[in-house]
Amino acid sequence: MEPHDQFMDEALDEARLAQQTGEVPIGAVLVMDGEVIGRGSNQPISSADPTAHAEIVAIRAAARRVGNYRLTGATLYVTVEPCLMCVGAFIHARIGTVVYGAPEPRTGSLESTVRAGDLPGHNHRFAVVSGVRAEECRLLLQDFFRERRARKATDSSDDASEFDG
Numbered sequence: 001m002e003p004h005d006q007f008m009d010e011a012l013d014e015a016r017l018a019q020q021t022g023e024v025p026i027g028a029v030l031v032m033d034g035e036v037i038g039r040g041s042n043q044p045i046s047s048a049d050p051t052a053h054a055e056i057v058a059i060r061a062a063a064r065r066v067g068n069y070r071l072t073g074a075t076l077y078v079t080v081e082p083c084l085m086c087v088g089a090f091i092h093a094r095i096g097t098v099v100y101g102a103p104e105p106r107t108g109s110l111e112s113t114v115r116a117g118d119l120p121g122h123n124h125r126f127a128v129v130s131g132v133r134a135e136e137c138r139l140l141l142q143d144f145f146r147e148r149r150a151r152k153a154t155d156s157s158d159d160a161s162e163f164d165g
Contacts, residue, residue, distance in 0.1 A: 004099050004132045007031055007077040010039070011101075012133065014054060015079045015140055018042040025144050028054040028078040030062040030071065030095075037074070038062025054078060055086040059093050070094045079137040081108030081130070087116040090126055097127040101137030 007029055014027025018041035030038035040057025044050050055078050063069045073096040081104040082090070090098060098110065098117075109116040110128050117126055 002132070004077065004129065007036070007075070008079070008099065008101060008133045008137075010036060011054075011077040011079050012136060012140065014039055014041040014058075015137070018054065019140070019144055021046055025140050026054045026078065026080045028058040028076060030058045030074050030076050032062070032066070032071065032074045037065050037071075051085065053083065053086055055082055056089055059089055059095075063093070072096065075099060077132075079133075080104050080141065081110055081112055083107045084109040084114070084116055091117070091122050091124045094124050095126050097129065099129040099132050101131070101133045102141065103130065103134070 010029045011027040014029065015025040016027070018027060019025035021041075023042040023045055026042045028040045029036050038058040038061035040054040040059075040061060042054045043052040043057055055076060058076065059071065062071055062074065070093065072094040074093075075097040076090065076095050077099045079101045081100050081102065082098065083104070084107070087109045100110065103112050105112050107113065111130060117128065
């Protein structure tokens with residue numbers, strides 16, 4: 001087993017939890033000294049909170065657990081490349097390393113659209129490891145959106161038949 005696989009497995013479990021509740025399947029775990037100190041699954045829809053990304057949920061849980069908003073040296077595992085908002089939270093929390101699975105070509109802000117962690121003016125830098133279990137993470141997302149589109153197509157055709165007469 002590769003060094004990051006165990007914790008990415010746990011992040012994938014969190015992503016599946018998000019999927020079960022109708023959320024986009026993204027999961028995260030925050031690890032310090034080899035122990036998971038925070039977990040998060042995507043929750044913006046169910047919580048009516050646009051900031052409730054898996055990464056933010058995990059950071060909030062970890063900060064409560066350790067009693068400090070600084071999570072210096074922690075490693076965050078997340079199934080999909082984080083967005084700009086989440087990268088800002090990593091900087092403020094002093095995360096040491098971010099390990100992600102699948103790239104996010106539209107909004108990924110570590111490598112895909114912008115290298116936000118490398119922008120000038122930040123008072124903290126963190127390491128990035130990409131591509132861990134990327135195929136599994138990507139397929140989870142693709143299957144979710146494929147099913148969602150199919151359901152939407154079925155629902156709209158059902159709705160149309162209701163109004164036919």
